[in-house]
Amino acid sequence: MRKSWPYAVVMMLVLLGVPKVLHHFIPDPRQAQMMFPIVMLVLLVPVALYFLPRYRRSKKLTDEGLQLLSEGRVAAALERFEAARPLAKIQVVPTYNIGITQLQLWRLPTAGRELSSLESRKDLTPRFRAVLSAALALVDALEGRLARVELRLAEAKSQADFPLGFAPLASAVVACREGRWAEARALLGDAALENLTGPLRGLRNALEAWCIEQLTGEARPVDAIALFGEASQDSLQAAWPEFVDFVVTRSLVPPVTPVATSAGR
Known part of the structure; x- marks a missing residue:
């Protein structure tokens, strides 16, 4: 992952090196000092012309991705x-x-690796770290690492003063x-x-249907397409087979048609 410190090192080397180069070619200190901003401008313009379009392209791709994600096109x-990612600063x-x-494609190990790679960074804001911890807690919960979940959620809640959807x-x-x-139904x-x-x-709704069936015996239909979307059920099946078996079984239950009452006739 690209870090921000290499850029700081390069800029420091430039700031230290340019005056020495100028002094080598322009012995007069006053004239060299006058030339310094001009030389820096000449050096920075091509750098800006290279990097700024990349950053704009990265933001555009990110915005498009967020829009697609909101539409369910994972x-x-x-x-x-x-x-x-490779274009971002x-x-x-x-x-x-x-x-x-990756989490929404139920590629849980891959999702965990991507999210965990951010944990060691020192430049995360408390709010972002709280959101990250809550997301990792969900991955751990789905993969059955229950002991980690409460630790991650406690860390998230200690740094957040706003609702955490994943928590x-x-x-x-x-x-x-x-x-x-x-308790699960109340949380949902x-x-x-x-x-x-x-x-x-889809996960939230399927879990709610499961809770209702366990509490009341009422079997409700589950929208398996909403849960799995473009993903294969195999990846989630490996992590939580009981839940996936429930979803597959209940996705075959026909929807209940309300019966018209005499008052509604």
């Missing part, structure tokens, strides 16, 4: 984010976006895995989950 969004946001997109979802996954169905009703889209929305 695979296309991943292509944009992967194209944006700092690769934190593209890497996070790639990790979240109640991760806690709900843990509760479902441990058979705490009433958290207002922070209302803005979920795509496969994550």
Whole structure:
């Protein structure tokens, strides 16, 4: 991953080296001092002409990816984010976006690697680190590493003063895995989950149907397409076979048609 410190080192070397070069060719210190800004401008213009279009292109690709992700076109969004990363000045946001997109394709090991690669960075804001910890908690919960989930969520909540959408979802996954169905259903009703889209929305809805069935015996149909989207069910099956088996079975349940009452006739 590209770091920002190499740029600082290069700029420092330029700032230290240019005066020495000028002094070598222009012995008069005053004249050399007058030439310094001109030389720096000559050096910086081609650098700016090279890098600025790359950064703009990276932002454009990122914006397109976010729009595609909001529309549920996860695979296309991943292509944009992967194209944006090598063009970005700092690769934190593209890497996070790639990790979240891989998560929504249920490529959990890949998502975990991408997101975990950001943990050691020292330049993350507390808000971003909180969001990152909550996302990693969801990956851990889905993969069954339940002991890590509470630690990550505690870290996230200690740094966040705003709702973390992944936090109640991760806690709900843990509760479902441990058979705490009433608690899981309550967590799935958290207002922070209302803005979920795509496969994550499908996950929330499928978990809610599972909770209702366990609590009341009512078998509700599950939209497997909303959950898996463009992904194969195999990757999620490997991590949580009981849940995927439930989804596949209940996706075959026909929807319940409301019966008209006499008052509505």
